[in-house]
Amino acid sequence: MTDGPSYGFDTLQIHAGARPDPATGARQTPIYQTTAYVFRDADHAAALFNLQEVGYIYSRLTNPTVAVLQERIATLEGGAGAVCCSSGHAAQLMALFPLMAPGRNVVVSTRLYGGTVTQFSQTIKRFGWNAKFVDFDDLDAVKAAIDDDTRAIFGEAIANPGGYIMDVRAVADIADDAGIPLIIDNTTATPYLHRPIEHGATLVVHSTTKYLTGNGTVTGGCVVDSGKFDWAASDKFPSLSEPEPAYHGLKFAETFGPLAYTFHGIAIGLRDLGMTMNPQAAHYTLMGIETLSLRMERHVENAQKIAKWLEDDPRVDFVTYAGLESSPYYHRVKDVCPKGAGALFTFAVKGGYDACLKLVDSLEIFSHVANLGDTRSLIIHSASTTHRQLTPEQQEAAGAAPNVVRVSIGTEDVNDLIADLDRALSAATA
Ligand SMILES: *Cc1c(COP(=O)(O)O)cnc(C)c1O
Numbered sequence: 001m002t003d004g005p006s007y008g009f010d011t012l013q014i015h016a017g018a019r020p021d022p023a024t025g026a027r028q029t030p031i032y033q034t035t036a037y038v039f040r041d042a043d044h045a046a047a048l049f050n051l052q053e054v055g056y057i058y059s060r061l062t063n064p065t066v067a068v069l070q071e072r073i074a075t076l077e078g079g080a081g082a083v084c085c086s087s088g089h090a091a092q093l094m095a096l097f098p099l100m101a102p103g104r105n106v107v108v109s110t111r112l113y114g115g116t117v118t119q120f121s122q123t124i125k126r127f128g129w130n131a132k133f134v135d136f137d138d139l140d141a142v143k144a145a146i147d148d149d150t151r152a153i154f155g156e157a158i159a160n161p162g163g164y165i166m167d168v169r170a171v172a173d174i175a176d177d178a179g180i181p182l183i184i185d186n187t188t189a190t191p192y193l194h195r196p197i198e199h200g201a202t203l204v205v206h207s208t209t210k211y212l213t214g215n216g217t218v219t220g221g222c223v224v225d226s227g228k229f230d231w232a233a234s235d236k237f238p239s240l241s242e243p244e245p246a247y248h249g250l251k252f253a254e255t256f257g258p259l260a261y262t263f264h265g266i267a268i269g270l271r272d273l274g275m276t277m278n279p280q281a282a283h284y285t286l287m288g289i290e291t292l293s294l295r296m297e298r299h300v301e302n303a304q305k306i307a308k309w310l311e312d313d314p315r316v317d318f319v320t321y322a323g324l325e326s327s328p329y330y331h332r333v334k335d336v337c338p339k340g341a342g343a344l345f346t347f348a349v350k351g352g353y354d355a356c357l358k359l360v361d362s363l364e365i366f367s368h369v370a371n372l373g374d375t376r377s378l379i380i381h382s383a384s385t386t387h388r389q390l391t392p393e394q395q396e397a398a399g400a401a402p403n404v405v406r407v408s409i410g411t412e413d414v415n416d417l418i419a420d421l422d423r424a425l426s427a428a429t430a
Contacts, residue, residue: 009076009192014290017071031283032064051247051255051267061270065279069286073212073222076191076292077204080227081262083269084220084282088187088207089119090275091221092154095183095205097273098239098264099151102128106183107145109136109155111164114386114398116185120154136166139174146178151236152203156185157194158342160372161382161406162399163322165329165336172200179236181229187211188344188372192296193337197226203261210373214288214295218281223265227258240264295375295411300340302417303409309418310347315425317348320399343409344372346399353402355428356381360405362424365416377410377417 007015018029037056039045047053056062066084074082085094096106108120108131120131132145136155146153153175155166168184175182181202186194190211196204206212208220231240231253240260243249247267252260270276300323307321322329322341333341349355359379360368366379370386380386382400395401409417 010293012075013072013292016075017068018286029065029068029283029286031279033279034063035059051250051263059279060274060276061266063279063282065286066277066282069208069277069282069289070222072286072289073191073206073208074224076289077186077224078191078195078197078226079204079224080258082222082224083262083265084208084222084277085270085275086221086277086281087219087275088185088205088209088221089115090273091205091207091223092116092119092185093124094221094265094269094273094275095203095223096124096129096152096154097269098261099181099237100127100129101151104128104149104151105130105132105147106152106154107132107134107142107150108153109159109166110134110397111136111159111162111166111399112154112156113160113185113187114382114400117398136171139167139170142171142174143178146174146180150178150180152181152183154183154185156188157196158189158322158337158344160188160344161320161346163320163327163329163341163345164399165322165332165341167332168194168196168199168201168336175202176200179234188342189337190292190296192293193300193339193342197224197228199336202226202229207373208285210371211296211299212289212292213285214292214373214375215284216371216374216376217288218284220277220281220285221275225259225261225265227261229261231260239268244268296339296343298411299343299409302411302414303343303345304340305414306407306409306417306421307345307347310421313425315350315429317350317403319345319347321345344406345409346404346406348401348403349405349425349428351403351429353383356403356405357384359424359428362427363420364423365412365420366407366424372408374408375411377412377420378408379405381405 070082110133134141134145172182183203184196184201186204187207204224206222231237241253252264256263304323310316311319366377383402387400
């Protein structure tokens with residue numbers, strides 16, 4: 001299909017990036033299960049390796065099935081280009097890689113996916129990078145944390161697990177003033193509920209493992225570039241603005257303009273870090289993404305009903321869902337995610353730690369797993385699993401106190417889900 005900005009989200013999630021297969025006319029995107037691609041002749045090969053011509057060389061860098069998914073996600077996010085990779089965590093490293101160098105830092109929200117907290121607070125130090133954790137509700141603290149070595153700001157639009165909603169526009173303005181990009185992890189919102197680029201973000205990262213695939217089959221990640229950041233405006237981003245020795249002194253910003261960051265992600269990032277998405281994974285995610293809006297509508301509708309039901313239940317102490325008027329983030333929903341506050345929240349069970357364990361073990365439809373964004377409803381007691389190494393104070397700060405469980409509400413019949421919770425709450429608090 002021709003890319004028309006006039007097409008609606010429901011059309012683009014099915015068609016963007018895909019064309020009938022030129023060789024066979026296949027309507028569905030084929031899985032191009034190949035490692036390498038035959039060059040037309042020696043000149044063609046040389047042009048490809050010099051980045052003078054765009055084409056397929058080797059599937060560590062590019063693959064036609066993965067390319068369709070990249071264009072699909074870039075279109076849904078309103079970006080100029082996207083690079084898919086092997087997981088959400090790979091996407092985060094790929095996003096930072098062109099920006100960072102030893103001694104540089106990234107200012108990050110204290111409210112992040114637990115695995116991201118570990119990646120940023122521990123692992124990236126091995127590269128000489130540093131993350132400064134700041135409460136993003138304190139905009140003065142965000143400004144104060146930025147120094148001459150800061151190369152990006154990183155936050156989640158809707159943060160896991162507590163239903164926190166970020167004021168993306170306000171933080172984007174701070175990033176603009178500092179001449180650095182804002183990176184938004186949009187995994188839990190998806191572009192159906194929130195489009196960070198429209199709120200001023202430069203880059204968007206996804207764990208496609210979650211809602212974009214939606215069926216719990218494959219891990220994957222994606223980095224989307226808005227194409228709007230001027231990498232050559234300062235000397236802060238030499239990987240993009242200065243001559244690249246590995247490509248005969250080519251300057252990415254000058255040569256590729258709005259696609260500079262995306263080309264760098266493929267030609268340097270995937271080539272040398274090798275965190276590539278395989279075409280099978282891209283296929284499963286393409287199958288899922290076709291129904292993204294339909295699923296998200298149902299996820300949100302179910303989450304809203306269940307959060308309200310739980311809040312009114314005497315066996316429950318509190319519910320942290322931004323779609324509830326009791327949430328301190330309720331007022332941000334209409335600006336940041338007017339179609340709904342996602343489907344991920346926590347609630348506290350009267351009876352504390354032991355009651356939470358009993359609840360998790362008594363549920364039939366909800367599965368006890370460390371995942372989210374599946375069509376299936378999922379639950380986890382973080383204090384005894386993902387957050388068990390932390391002290392009770394750290395668990396509390398992370399929104400994972402001992403008396404709290406996190407749910408990812410699926411698309412099943414909401415009455416069945418409420419009946420399941422009702423039965424299990426009775427067993428847990430008996
Ligand atoms: C799951 C998740 C990640 C990590 O993604 P993987 O695909 O598991 O590597 C990052 N951010 C958020 C918000 C997530 O939910």
